[in-house]
Amino acid sequence: MRQCVGILLAGGLARRMGGGDKPLLEIGGRPILALAIERLGAQCAALVINANGDPARFAAFGLPVVADSVAGFAGPLAGVLAGMDYVCARRPEATDIVSAPADTPFLPTDLVRRLYEARQKADARIAVAESGGRAHHAVALWPVALREDLRRALVKDDMRKVSAFIARYANVNVEWPAEPYDPFFNVNRPEDVERAAVIAAG
Incomplete structure:
Protein backbone atom coordinates (compact mmCIF):
# COMPACT_ATOMS: atom_id res chain seq x y z
CA MET A 1 0.00 0.00 0.00
CA ARG A 2 1.77 3.10 -1.30
CA GLN A 3 0.23 5.58 1.15
CA CYS A 4 0.75 3.49 4.27
CA VAL A 5 3.74 3.47 6.65
CA GLY A 6 4.19 0.59 9.09
CA ILE A 7 5.07 1.32 12.74
CA LEU A 8 6.64 -1.54 14.70
CA LEU A 9 6.07 -0.85 18.39
CA ALA A 10 9.14 -1.79 20.43
CA GLY A 11 8.78 0.74 23.22
CA GLY A 12 7.59 -1.63 25.97
CA LEU A 13 9.41 -2.44 29.19
CA ALA A 14 9.23 -6.26 28.79
CA ARG A 15 8.65 -6.79 32.52
CA ARG A 16 7.41 -10.36 32.04
CA MET A 17 10.66 -11.19 30.26
CA GLY A 18 12.81 -9.60 32.99
CA GLY A 19 13.45 -6.46 30.94
CA GLY A 20 15.42 -6.06 27.74
CA ASP A 21 14.23 -5.96 24.16
CA LYS A 22 11.85 -8.79 23.32
CA PRO A 23 12.03 -8.08 19.57
CA LEU A 24 15.76 -8.83 19.61
CA LEU A 25 15.27 -12.36 20.96
CA GLU A 26 15.96 -14.99 18.32
CA ILE A 27 13.64 -17.58 16.84
CA GLY A 28 15.29 -20.15 14.61
CA GLY A 29 18.46 -18.06 14.50
CA ARG A 30 16.70 -14.82 13.49
CA PRO A 31 15.56 -11.91 15.67
CA ILE A 32 11.81 -11.68 16.16
CA LEU A 33 12.00 -8.14 14.82
CA ALA A 34 13.51 -9.37 11.55
CA LEU A 35 10.51 -11.66 11.07
CA ALA A 36 8.06 -8.83 11.81
CA ILE A 37 9.91 -6.55 9.38
CA GLU A 38 9.76 -9.21 6.67
CA ARG A 39 6.01 -9.71 7.12
CA LEU A 40 4.96 -6.06 7.39
CA GLY A 41 7.58 -4.45 5.17
CA ALA A 42 6.25 -6.06 1.99
CA GLN A 43 2.85 -4.46 2.66
CA CYS A 44 3.89 -0.84 3.34
CA ALA A 45 5.65 1.99 1.57
CA ALA A 46 8.08 2.28 4.51
CA LEU A 47 8.68 0.95 8.02
CA VAL A 48 9.62 2.72 11.25
CA ILE A 49 10.60 1.26 14.61
CA ASN A 50 9.21 2.95 17.72
CA ALA A 51 11.62 2.41 20.60
CA ASN A 52 12.94 4.33 23.58
CA GLY A 53 16.51 4.43 24.81
CA ASP A 54 19.59 4.05 22.64
CA PRO A 55 18.46 3.61 19.02
CA ALA A 56 21.83 2.11 18.09
CA ARG A 57 20.71 -1.31 19.30
CA PHE A 58 18.42 -1.48 16.26
CA ALA A 59 21.01 -0.19 13.78
CA ALA A 60 21.44 -3.59 12.11
CA PHE A 61 17.87 -3.40 10.75
CA GLY A 62 18.51 -0.24 8.76
CA LEU A 63 15.21 1.42 9.69
CA PRO A 64 14.44 4.79 11.26
CA VAL A 65 13.93 4.60 15.03
CA VAL A 66 11.60 7.09 16.69
CA ALA A 67 11.14 7.52 20.43
CA ASP A 68 7.95 8.41 22.28
CA SER A 69 7.31 12.14 22.45
CA VAL A 70 5.16 11.63 25.57
CA ALA A 71 7.24 11.01 28.68
CA GLY A 72 6.93 8.13 31.11
CA PHE A 73 6.47 5.04 28.92
CA VAL A 80 1.38 5.28 17.47
CA LEU A 81 1.70 9.04 18.01
CA ALA A 82 5.47 8.88 17.47
CA GLY A 83 4.83 7.08 14.20
CA MET A 84 2.30 9.68 13.10
CA ASP A 85 4.73 12.49 13.97
CA TYR A 86 7.44 10.81 11.91
CA VAL A 87 5.14 10.38 8.94
CA CYS A 88 4.05 14.02 9.03
CA ALA A 89 7.68 15.18 9.15
CA ARG A 90 9.30 12.68 6.76
CA ARG A 91 6.59 10.98 4.68
CA PRO A 92 3.90 13.65 4.20
CA GLU A 93 2.42 11.79 1.25
CA ALA A 94 1.33 8.96 3.56
CA THR A 95 -2.28 9.18 4.75
CA ASP A 96 -2.24 6.18 7.09
CA ILE A 97 -0.10 4.13 9.41
CA VAL A 98 -0.41 0.48 10.36
CA SER A 99 0.83 -0.34 13.85
CA ALA A 100 1.93 -3.72 15.17
CA PRO A 101 3.97 -4.88 18.16
CA ALA A 102 7.56 -5.59 17.16
CA ASP A 103 7.46 -8.89 19.09
CA THR A 104 4.77 -10.31 16.78
CA PRO A 105 6.70 -12.52 14.34
CA PHE A 106 3.82 -14.09 12.36
CA LEU A 107 1.82 -11.09 11.13
CA PRO A 108 -0.56 -11.97 8.28
CA THR A 109 0.71 -11.21 4.81
CA ASP A 110 -2.72 -9.77 3.93
CA LEU A 111 -2.90 -7.55 7.03
CA VAL A 112 -2.79 -4.13 5.38
CA ARG A 113 -5.01 -5.02 2.44
CA ARG A 114 -7.76 -6.47 4.59
CA LEU A 115 -7.66 -3.61 7.12
CA TYR A 116 -8.02 -1.11 4.29
CA GLU A 117 -10.87 -3.03 2.66
CA ALA A 118 -12.79 -3.42 5.91
CA ARG A 119 -12.34 0.22 6.88
CA GLN A 120 -13.64 1.39 3.52
CA LYS A 121 -16.58 -1.02 3.51
CA ALA A 122 -17.63 -0.02 7.05
CA ASP A 123 -16.97 3.69 6.45
CA ALA A 124 -14.84 3.61 9.62
CA ARG A 125 -11.85 5.68 10.73
CA ILE A 126 -9.83 2.89 12.36
CA ALA A 127 -9.61 -0.83 11.50
CA VAL A 128 -8.44 -3.29 14.15
CA ALA A 129 -7.15 -6.85 13.76
CA GLU A 130 -8.94 -9.65 15.59
CA SER A 131 -8.38 -13.38 16.04
CA GLY A 132 -10.04 -16.02 18.16
CA GLY A 133 -12.73 -13.53 19.14
CA ARG A 134 -10.15 -11.15 20.63
CA ALA A 135 -9.35 -7.69 19.30
CA HIS A 136 -5.67 -6.76 19.04
CA HIS A 137 -5.92 -2.99 19.40
CA ALA A 138 -2.21 -2.40 18.85
CA VAL A 139 -2.53 -3.99 15.40
CA ALA A 140 -4.54 -1.38 13.57
CA LEU A 141 -4.86 0.94 10.59
CA TRP A 142 -4.94 4.59 11.66
CA PRO A 143 -5.42 7.79 9.63
CA VAL A 144 -2.57 10.21 10.28
CA ALA A 145 -5.26 12.92 10.46
CA LEU A 146 -5.98 11.75 14.04
CA ARG A 147 -2.51 12.83 15.18
CA GLU A 148 -3.47 15.92 17.18
CA ASP A 149 -6.54 14.20 18.64
CA LEU A 150 -4.25 11.43 19.86
CA LYS A 161 -5.77 2.35 26.87
CA VAL A 162 -5.60 1.86 23.12
CA SER A 163 -9.15 0.49 23.05
CA ALA A 164 -10.51 3.60 24.80
CA PHE A 165 -9.05 5.91 22.17
CA ILE A 166 -10.26 3.73 19.30
CA ALA A 167 -13.76 3.70 20.81
CA ARG A 168 -14.00 7.46 20.25
CA TYR A 169 -14.21 6.89 16.50
CA ALA A 170 -16.10 4.73 14.04
CA ASN A 171 -14.10 1.51 13.97
CA VAL A 172 -14.26 -1.99 12.58
CA ASN A 173 -12.67 -5.27 13.63
CA VAL A 174 -11.25 -7.63 11.01
CA GLU A 175 -11.13 -11.32 11.90
CA TRP A 176 -8.26 -13.71 11.09
CA PRO A 177 -8.34 -17.44 11.87
CA ALA A 178 -6.41 -18.47 14.98
CA GLU A 179 -5.58 -21.92 13.58
CA PRO A 180 -3.15 -23.55 12.98
CA TYR A 181 -1.64 -20.67 14.99
CA ASP A 182 -2.67 -17.17 15.95
CA PRO A 183 -1.00 -14.75 13.49
CA PHE A 184 -0.98 -12.11 16.25
CA PHE A 185 0.81 -14.33 18.75
CA ASN A 186 3.43 -12.24 20.50
CA VAL A 187 6.35 -13.15 22.68
CA ASN A 188 5.58 -12.02 26.24
CA ARG A 189 7.11 -14.75 28.40
CA PRO A 190 10.20 -16.96 28.17
CA ARG A 195 6.40 -21.91 21.22
CA ALA A 196 7.32 -19.38 18.53
CA ALA A 197 10.28 -21.53 17.48
CA VAL A 198 7.93 -24.49 16.99
CA ILE A 199 5.57 -22.38 14.86
CA ALA A 200 8.45 -20.99 12.80
CA ALA A 201 9.85 -24.48 12.19
CA GLY A 202 6.46 -25.89 11.25
Whole structure:
Protein backbone atom coordinates (compact mmCIF):
# COMPACT_ATOMS: atom_id res chain seq x y z
CA MET A 1 0.00 0.00 0.00
CA ARG A 2 1.77 3.10 -1.30
CA GLN A 3 0.23 5.58 1.15
CA CYS A 4 0.75 3.49 4.27
CA VAL A 5 3.74 3.47 6.65
CA GLY A 6 4.19 0.59 9.09
CA ILE A 7 5.07 1.32 12.74
CA LEU A 8 6.64 -1.54 14.70
CA LEU A 9 6.07 -0.85 18.39
CA ALA A 10 9.14 -1.79 20.43
CA GLY A 11 8.78 0.74 23.22
CA GLY A 12 7.59 -1.63 25.97
CA LEU A 13 9.41 -2.44 29.19
CA ALA A 14 9.23 -6.26 28.79
CA ARG A 15 8.65 -6.79 32.52
CA ARG A 16 7.41 -10.36 32.04
CA MET A 17 10.66 -11.19 30.26
CA GLY A 18 12.81 -9.60 32.99
CA GLY A 19 13.45 -6.46 30.94
CA GLY A 20 15.42 -6.06 27.74
CA ASP A 21 14.23 -5.96 24.16
CA LYS A 22 11.85 -8.79 23.32
CA PRO A 23 12.03 -8.08 19.57
CA LEU A 24 15.76 -8.83 19.61
CA LEU A 25 15.27 -12.36 20.96
CA GLU A 26 15.96 -14.99 18.32
CA ILE A 27 13.64 -17.58 16.84
CA GLY A 28 15.29 -20.15 14.61
CA GLY A 29 18.46 -18.06 14.50
CA ARG A 30 16.70 -14.82 13.49
CA PRO A 31 15.56 -11.91 15.67
CA ILE A 32 11.81 -11.68 16.16
CA LEU A 33 12.00 -8.14 14.82
CA ALA A 34 13.51 -9.37 11.55
CA LEU A 35 10.51 -11.66 11.07
CA ALA A 36 8.06 -8.83 11.81
CA ILE A 37 9.91 -6.55 9.38
CA GLU A 38 9.76 -9.21 6.67
CA ARG A 39 6.01 -9.71 7.12
CA LEU A 40 4.96 -6.06 7.39
CA GLY A 41 7.58 -4.45 5.17
CA ALA A 42 6.25 -6.06 1.99
CA GLN A 43 2.85 -4.46 2.66
CA CYS A 44 3.89 -0.84 3.34
CA ALA A 45 5.65 1.99 1.57
CA ALA A 46 8.08 2.28 4.51
CA LEU A 47 8.68 0.95 8.02
CA VAL A 48 9.62 2.72 11.25
CA ILE A 49 10.60 1.26 14.61
CA ASN A 50 9.21 2.95 17.72
CA ALA A 51 11.62 2.41 20.60
CA ASN A 52 12.94 4.33 23.58
CA GLY A 53 16.51 4.43 24.81
CA ASP A 54 19.59 4.05 22.64
CA PRO A 55 18.46 3.61 19.02
CA ALA A 56 21.83 2.11 18.09
CA ARG A 57 20.71 -1.31 19.30
CA PHE A 58 18.42 -1.48 16.26
CA ALA A 59 21.01 -0.19 13.78
CA ALA A 60 21.44 -3.59 12.11
CA PHE A 61 17.87 -3.40 10.75
CA GLY A 62 18.51 -0.24 8.76
CA LEU A 63 15.21 1.42 9.69
CA PRO A 64 14.44 4.79 11.26
CA VAL A 65 13.93 4.60 15.03
CA VAL A 66 11.60 7.09 16.69
CA ALA A 67 11.14 7.52 20.43
CA ASP A 68 7.95 8.41 22.28
CA SER A 69 7.31 12.14 22.45
CA VAL A 70 5.16 11.63 25.57
CA ALA A 71 7.24 11.01 28.68
CA GLY A 72 6.93 8.13 31.11
CA PHE A 73 6.47 5.04 28.92
CA ALA A 74 2.88 5.92 28.02
CA GLY A 75 2.31 2.64 26.20
CA PRO A 76 1.37 1.71 22.63
CA LEU A 77 -0.64 4.90 22.03
CA ALA A 78 2.53 6.93 22.51
CA GLY A 79 4.23 4.74 19.92
CA VAL A 80 1.38 5.28 17.47
CA LEU A 81 1.70 9.04 18.01
CA ALA A 82 5.47 8.88 17.47
CA GLY A 83 4.83 7.08 14.20
CA MET A 84 2.30 9.68 13.10
CA ASP A 85 4.73 12.49 13.97
CA TYR A 86 7.44 10.81 11.91
CA VAL A 87 5.14 10.38 8.94
CA CYS A 88 4.05 14.02 9.03
CA ALA A 89 7.68 15.18 9.15
CA ARG A 90 9.30 12.68 6.76
CA ARG A 91 6.59 10.98 4.68
CA PRO A 92 3.90 13.65 4.20
CA GLU A 93 2.42 11.79 1.25
CA ALA A 94 1.33 8.96 3.56
CA THR A 95 -2.28 9.18 4.75
CA ASP A 96 -2.24 6.18 7.09
CA ILE A 97 -0.10 4.13 9.41
CA VAL A 98 -0.41 0.48 10.36
CA SER A 99 0.83 -0.34 13.85
CA ALA A 100 1.93 -3.72 15.17
CA PRO A 101 3.97 -4.88 18.16
CA ALA A 102 7.56 -5.59 17.16
CA ASP A 103 7.46 -8.89 19.09
CA THR A 104 4.77 -10.31 16.78
CA PRO A 105 6.70 -12.52 14.34
CA PHE A 106 3.82 -14.09 12.36
CA LEU A 107 1.82 -11.09 11.13
CA PRO A 108 -0.56 -11.97 8.28
CA THR A 109 0.71 -11.21 4.81
CA ASP A 110 -2.72 -9.77 3.93
CA LEU A 111 -2.90 -7.55 7.03
CA VAL A 112 -2.79 -4.13 5.38
CA ARG A 113 -5.01 -5.02 2.44
CA ARG A 114 -7.76 -6.47 4.59
CA LEU A 115 -7.66 -3.61 7.12
CA TYR A 116 -8.02 -1.11 4.29
CA GLU A 117 -10.87 -3.03 2.66
CA ALA A 118 -12.79 -3.42 5.91
CA ARG A 119 -12.34 0.22 6.88
CA GLN A 120 -13.64 1.39 3.52
CA LYS A 121 -16.58 -1.02 3.51
CA ALA A 122 -17.63 -0.02 7.05
CA ASP A 123 -16.97 3.69 6.45
CA ALA A 124 -14.84 3.61 9.62
CA ARG A 125 -11.85 5.68 10.73
CA ILE A 126 -9.83 2.89 12.36
CA ALA A 127 -9.61 -0.83 11.50
CA VAL A 128 -8.44 -3.29 14.15
CA ALA A 129 -7.15 -6.85 13.76
CA GLU A 130 -8.94 -9.65 15.59
CA SER A 131 -8.38 -13.38 16.04
CA GLY A 132 -10.04 -16.02 18.16
CA GLY A 133 -12.73 -13.53 19.14
CA ARG A 134 -10.15 -11.15 20.63
CA ALA A 135 -9.35 -7.69 19.30
CA HIS A 136 -5.67 -6.76 19.04
CA HIS A 137 -5.92 -2.99 19.40
CA ALA A 138 -2.21 -2.40 18.85
CA VAL A 139 -2.53 -3.99 15.40
CA ALA A 140 -4.54 -1.38 13.57
CA LEU A 141 -4.86 0.94 10.59
CA TRP A 142 -4.94 4.59 11.66
CA PRO A 143 -5.42 7.79 9.63
CA VAL A 144 -2.57 10.21 10.28
CA ALA A 145 -5.26 12.92 10.46
CA LEU A 146 -5.98 11.75 14.04
CA ARG A 147 -2.51 12.83 15.18
CA GLU A 148 -3.47 15.92 17.18
CA ASP A 149 -6.54 14.20 18.64
CA LEU A 150 -4.25 11.43 19.86
CA ARG A 151 -1.75 13.92 21.30
CA ARG A 152 -4.53 15.64 23.27
CA ALA A 153 -5.82 12.28 24.53
CA LEU A 154 -2.36 11.32 25.80
CA VAL A 155 -1.26 14.66 27.23
CA LYS A 156 -4.49 16.29 28.42
CA ASP A 157 -6.73 13.30 29.11
CA ASP A 158 -3.92 11.03 30.36
CA MET A 159 -5.38 8.25 28.20
CA ARG A 160 -3.37 5.04 28.08
CA LYS A 161 -5.77 2.35 26.87
CA VAL A 162 -5.60 1.86 23.12
CA SER A 163 -9.15 0.49 23.05
CA ALA A 164 -10.51 3.60 24.80
CA PHE A 165 -9.05 5.91 22.17
CA ILE A 166 -10.26 3.73 19.30
CA ALA A 167 -13.76 3.70 20.81
CA ARG A 168 -14.00 7.46 20.25
CA TYR A 169 -14.21 6.89 16.50
CA ALA A 170 -16.10 4.73 14.04
CA ASN A 171 -14.10 1.51 13.97
CA VAL A 172 -14.26 -1.99 12.58
CA ASN A 173 -12.67 -5.27 13.63
CA VAL A 174 -11.25 -7.63 11.01
CA GLU A 175 -11.13 -11.32 11.90
CA TRP A 176 -8.26 -13.71 11.09
CA PRO A 177 -8.34 -17.44 11.87
CA ALA A 178 -6.41 -18.47 14.98
CA GLU A 179 -5.58 -21.92 13.58
CA PRO A 180 -3.15 -23.55 12.98
CA TYR A 181 -1.64 -20.67 14.99
CA ASP A 182 -2.67 -17.17 15.95
CA PRO A 183 -1.00 -14.75 13.49
CA PHE A 184 -0.98 -12.11 16.25
CA PHE A 185 0.81 -14.33 18.75
CA ASN A 186 3.43 -12.24 20.50
CA VAL A 187 6.35 -13.15 22.68
CA ASN A 188 5.58 -12.02 26.24
CA ARG A 189 7.11 -14.75 28.40
CA PRO A 190 10.20 -16.96 28.17
CA GLU A 191 8.08 -19.99 27.28
CA ASP A 192 6.64 -18.07 24.33
CA VAL A 193 10.06 -18.12 22.67
CA GLU A 194 9.95 -21.92 22.55
CA ARG A 195 6.40 -21.91 21.22
CA ALA A 196 7.32 -19.38 18.53
CA ALA A 197 10.28 -21.53 17.48
CA VAL A 198 7.93 -24.49 16.99
CA ILE A 199 5.57 -22.38 14.86
CA ALA A 200 8.45 -20.99 12.80
CA ALA A 201 9.85 -24.48 12.19
CA GLY A 202 6.46 -25.89 11.25
